[in-house]
Amino acid sequence: MIDSLKQLVKAVGLPRLTIVLFLVVLLVIGAVNRLPISMLLGNSLVRIGMNGIMVLAMVPSVQSGAGLNFGLSIGIIAGLLGMLVVMEFKIGGLLGLALALLIAAVLGVASGYVYGLILNRVRGQEMMIGTYVGFSIVSAMCMFWIMAPFKNPEMIWVISGKGLRTTLPVSDSMAQILDKLWGFSIFGMKVPTGLLLAFALACLLLGLFNRTRLGISMRIAGANPTFAMSCGIDVDKMRILGTVLSTALGAMGMVVYCQSLGLVQLYTAPLMMAFPAVAAVLLGGASARKATVWNAVLGTMLFQTLLTIALPVTRSVIEGDISEVAKTIISNGMILYALTRKEGDG
Amino acid sequence: MAAERVLEIKNVSKCYGDNPVLNQVSLSVNRGEIHALVGENGAGKSTLMNILFGMPVIHETGGFTGEIWVNGNKAEFKSPRDAMKAGIGMVHQEFMLLPGFSVAENVKLNREPTKPNLISRVAGQKLESLDRRQMGLDTRQALDRIDMDVDEWLPLVGMPVGHRQFIEIAREIDKTDLSLLVLDEPTAVLTETEASSLLAILKHLAESGVSALFISHRLDEVFEVADTITVLRDGEVVCTVPKKEARMETIAELMVGRKLGKLKSAGPGRAGGNQAILEVKNLSVDMPGEYVNNVSFSVRKGEIFGIGGLAGHGKLGVANGLMGLYRASGTVICDGKEIPLNDPNAALEAGLVLLSEDRRGVGLLLDESIENNIAMPSIVGRNKFVRRLGPLPVSIEDRKAIRKHAENMISLLDIKCTGPEQAVRRLSGGNQQKVCVAKAITMEPKVLLVSEPTRGIDIGAKERVLNVIRQLNEEKGITVVMTSSELAELRSMCDRIAIMYNGKIQGILSPDAPDAEFGLCMAGGGGEAND
Numbered sequence A: 001m002i003d004s005l006k007q008l009v010k011a012v013g014l015p016r017l018t019i020v021l022f023l024v025v026l027l028v029i030g031a032v033n034r035l036p037i038s039m040l041l042g043n044s045l046v047r048i049g050m051n052g053i054m055v056l057a058m059v060p061s062v063q064s065g066a067g068l069n070f071g072l073s074i075g076i077i078a079g080l081l082g083m084l085v086v087m088e089f090k091i092g093g094l095l096g097l098a099l100a101l102l103i104a105a106v107l108g109v110a111s112g113y114v115y116g117l118i119l120n121r122v123r124g125q126e127m128m129i130g131t132y133v134g135f136s137i138v139s140a141m142c143m144f145w146i147m148a149p150f151k152n153p154e155m156i157w158v159i160s161g162k163g164l165r166t167t168l169p170v171s172d173s174m175a176q177i178l179d180k181l182w183g184f185s186i187f188g189m190k191v192p193t194g195l196l197l198a199f200a201l202a203c204l205l206l207g208l209f210n211r212t213r214l215g216i217s218m219r220i221a222g223a224n225p226t227f228a229m230s231c232g233i234d235v236d237k238m239r240i241l242g243t244v245l246s247t248a249l250g251a252m253g254m255v256v257y258c259q260s261l262g263l264v265q266l267y268t269a270p271l272m273m274a275f276p277a278v279a280a281v282l283l284g285g286a287s288a289r290k291a292t293v294w295n296a297v298l299g300t301m302l303f304q305t306l307l308t309i310a311l312p313v314t315r316s317v318i319e320g321d322i323s324e325v326a327k328t329i330i331s332n333g334m335i336l337y338a339l340t341r342k343e344g345d346g
Numbered sequence B: 001m002a003a004e005r006v007l008e009i010k011n012v013s014k015c016y017g018d019n020p021v022l023n024q025v026s027l028s029v030n031r032g033e034i035h036a037l038v039g040e041n042g043a044g045k046s047t048l049m050n051i052l053f054g055m056p057v058i059h060e061t062g063g064f065t066g067e068i069w070v071n072g073n074k075a076e077f078k079s080p081r082d083a084m085k086a087g088i089g090m091v092h093q094e095f096m097l098l099p100g101f102s103v104a105e106n107v108k109l110n111r112e113p114t115k116p117n118l119i120s121r122v123a124g125q126k127l128e129s130l131d132r133r134q135m136g137l138d139t140r141q142a143l144d145r146i147d148m149d150v151d152e153w154l155p156l157v158g159m160p161v162g163h164r165q166f167i168e169i170a171r172e173i174d175k176t177d178l179s180l181l182v183l184d185e186p187t188a189v190l191t192e193t194e195a196s197s198l199l200a201i202l203k204h205l206a207e208s209g210v211s212a213l214f215i216s217h218r219l220d221e222v223f224e225v226a227d228t229i230t231v232l233r234d235g236e237v238v239c240t241v242p243k244k245e246a247r248m249e250t251i252a253e254l255m256v257g258r259k260l261g262k263l264k265s266a267g268p269g270r271a272g273g274n275q276a277i278l279e280v281k282n283l284s285v286d287m288p289g290e291y292v293n294n295v296s297f298s299v300r301k302g303e304i305f306g307i308g309g310l311a312g313h314g315k316l317g318v319a320n321g322l323m324g325l326y327r328a329s330g331t332v333i334c335d336g337k338e339i340p341l342n343d344p345n346a347a348l349e350a351g352l353v354l355l356s357e358d359r360r361g362v363g364l365l366l367d368e369s370i371e372n373n374i375a376m377p378s379i380v381g382r383n384k385f386v387r388r389l390g391p392l393p394v395s396i397e398d399r400k401a402i403r404k405h406a407e408n409m410i411s412l413l414d415i416k417c418t419g420p421e422q423a424v425r426r427l428s429g430g431n432q433q434k435v436c437v438a439k440a441i442t443m444e445p446k447v448l449l450v451s452e453p454t455r456g457i458d459i460g461a462k463e464r465v466l467n468v469i470r471q472l473n474e475e476k477g478i479t480v481v482m483t484s485s486e487l488a489e490l491r492s493m494c495d496r497i498a499i500m501y502n503g504k505i506q507g508i509l510s511p512d513a514p515d516a517e518f519g520l521c522m523a524g525g526g527g528e529a530n531d
Helices: A002-012 A016-033 A037-056 A058-063 A072-088 A092-119 A124-148 A193-210 A213-223 A226-228 A235-261 A272-281 A293-317 A323-340 B047-054 B056-060 B080-085 B103-107 B118-125 B130-147 B161-174 B192-207 B220-227 B250-258 B315-322 B345-348 B359-363 B371-380 B399-413 B428-444 B459-475 B487-493 B513-521
Strands: A167-169 A182-185 A189-191 A263-265 B005-016 B019-030 B034-038 B065-070 B086-089 B180-184 B211-216 B228-231 B236-242 B276-285 B292-300 B304-308 B328-334 B353-355 B386-388 B394-399 B447-451 B477-484 B496-501 B505-510
Touching: A002 A016, A016 A272, A016 A293, A016 B236, A037 A058, A037 A072, A037 A189, A037 A193, A037 A235, A037 A293, A058 A193, A058 A213, A058 A235, A058 A272, A058 A293, A072 A092, A072 A124, A072 A235, A072 A263, A072 A272, A092 A124, A193 A235, A193 A293, A193 B080, A213 A226, A213 B371, A226 A235, A226 A323, A226 B359, A226 B447, A235 A263, A272 A293, A272 B315, B005 B047, B005 B211, B019 B034, B019 B047, B019 B211, B019 B228, B019 B236, B034 B192, B034 B220, B047 B056, B047 B180, B056 B130, B080 B086, B086 B161, B103 B130, B118 B315, B130 B161, B130 B399, B130 B477, B161 B180, B161 B192, B180 B192, B180 B394, B192 B211, B192 B220, B192 B399, B220 B250, B220 B315, B250 B513, B276 B315, B292 B304, B292 B315, B292 B496, B292 B505, B304 B315, B304 B447, B304 B459, B304 B487, B315 B353, B315 B447, B315 B477, B328 B359, B345 B353, B345 B371, B353 B428, B359 B428, B371 B399, B371 B428, B386 B477, B399 B428, B399 B459, B428 B459, B447 B459, B459 B487, B496 B513, B505 B513
Parallel strands: B034 B211, B034 B228, B086 B180, B180 B211, B304 B477, B304 B496, B353 B447, B447 B477
Antiparallel strands: A167 A263, A182 A189, B005 B019, B005 B065, B228 B236, B276 B292, B276 B328, B386 B394, B496 B505
């Protein structure tokens, strides 16, 4: 009994087990306080689907040896641009979504390539540099949003007649389009089928890529650069590949996020968006040197469920809104924990 | 000079765990004597130094047995500090200097002359100000003793490596009552002229009464300065001889010579007659510590070609250069086609596969499973173990084939593990090496480059690894280029053995050539290529 318990702890990892137990406690408290548990779980599913692909974006970056992609904001901005272009031309529906994804992917690949070149020059400090590259790009884009040549009157400031507004609503035909696709309700819990399928598809594709020759080369390059060299692998190229994949996934993940949220948030909104994604994948058991698709899936589920459920439950127990505080504490605490622990444990 | 004993080591033994590294080692150094301690890697030189210096690592691993006497007193050093107090100075292989500080500050570090000031009168001696004038004077004096004219107030940053080595020595001789200077491979990082002036300084110091214990495996230097030579091998003192009576080749022979097992009969390559499979012309390799300088040789199809020599003479550089892991120049022709250098991919495609001497650094993915370590390079380099993904034009790894192959390899090489999924980090050194061998075999080499295949592994594993290499050579006709610092091993495996000295091939010998001839080549003498 104790042995099998020990094995369970070892397989799942103590941090994850703690969080699962914490979640169970929260659900019980919630049920006792007569909170609508099914609705909360439904919300968690939506948030898992919204954020999943951006968390998944961390995986190729870590696997290629470039560390956690703290510069995910670059991909996020590419995703925002994809959304904006579609909205400018008032293209809605699935076509609009597909176009937005396409533009986001193309911009993500291009910017990821440049970002990868930068990261290759700062080996060993990718995460620190990435954080600041991300911050700088977000700030630089603040100027771009003001000067960008968008003409759609619904998107620009009314008074000056130019410059994008800070928050733009996504057109009705595109908002939640994935969430509603094949969506259904069960026990009062809304299941955003399309959204979850999109996440699952992304995971499947990345998982398959990892098993191709190119994917294996990339993982070898990340695991041991000298070993990779002796296998004839161009380590620099593989690191760029990982960064490109990560940025492109981040871009497409942002499009998925925006359509579900129903809003496109510009200016400083993307500034801190990399951090929850980093925290989630770490929570799933990844480290700065090792990450799997499974880490991303598990991490997203735990992290987002925790955020969705913890807040209403705590609010039912203590007065006041601590949502942002809790999110910051959990995500930064997780990053701190994961980056300071030794390789291999936890 | 009176034969006054400065240092006497009596019957020192030391084990790491069950592993004896020093066995009843005794040696003594007289005042003004330069005593050279020579031995191959792993002979126990560094352990002896650690004991002499009271390094914490010795106490942490259970201490040692035996006695050490310094200047007639029995010494029980608990820390390097005690050793320094007793008058022993150490010049390290890696410099212990602060780059941002000036020469004088480095030399006087932690021993600065001080003078009292207002605050120190109240707060105590720790806060006295530095007597910079005195620091400068002392340093100047020390520098003058070793004929160095560098300004004592220059910062260390940007100074050539040679200067730093001398400053390190200056720091030691500045210590009053220094009676013994220990130098651990002091010339390893120096150029030839720097090395010779260092040796001159050593002699100079010896005349002024400072003894030196000089650790090196460069025999020419040893013979230039030493008064007495002690050879250490496998943790035992093989002999101690005055230089006058020693011959370089005997010493070299004693350093490596282990009584040999069966010798392999020499003869022309069996499988392919005299046809050359690998031709190397004017190969130079820029591998730090193992430079190769304009080397030419050719390897016959089907033979085992050995490369030997003492450490630091470039034997490891050859294989690494051929594989493109370090910058190389020259011409390499494999099977009639020229291989572009500095391109690992091209070397792999031509059929060269390297079993690296740096097992954990280059040879393995430590956190990956055994099966992945064996298969991944072949998936990437040879397109093996892949299958189509249904009807799609995408190939992915074939887990079943990988598992089957790994299980075959595990039983073939007798890899002791819990299964093909075990991470290689958890394996012992010998079993890790077997995984490396399996990896190399899986790459289907035409020419297998094997570097130090038995370094740091136990005897059983040694035997198995060497047997598999021999089998590959005999049954599959794979040509092997084997680099090893163990001469006995080379002689039992190879058809011909090239001995490297100073980055060049000093001679190519047959394995049954007399020991003396090998010794001579390793010491840089004699031996014209009898190829």
